[in-house]
Amino acid sequence: MSESEAMPDESGAPYLAFGALGSVALALYEYYVRDNQQRGMFIGLWPPTMIGFAIYLKQQDEE
Numbered sequence: 001m002s003e004s005e006a007m008p009d010e011s012g013a014p015y016l017a018f019g020a021l022g023s024v025a026l027a028l029y030e031y032y033v034r035d036n037q038q039r040g041m042f043i044g045l046w047p048p049t050m051i052g053f054a055i056y057l058k059q060q061d062e063e
Helices: 013-033 036-042 046-062
Strands: none
Touching: 013 036, 013 046, 036 046
8 A cells, every 4th residue: 555545635624624713712812811902813814814725725626
């Protein structure tokens, strides 16, 4: 069994989706628990970027 057969060829989109969920949790933690609104809002901008990149990778995988 070769190495290419052992690992499926994935786009990485599911990992970015989980990363986006994690960054939402981190943004909420920074904003409300640590009372650092500026950092919480900055981290809150990461999930849309990650989701957009995941969509791009998924479209490239389908072509």
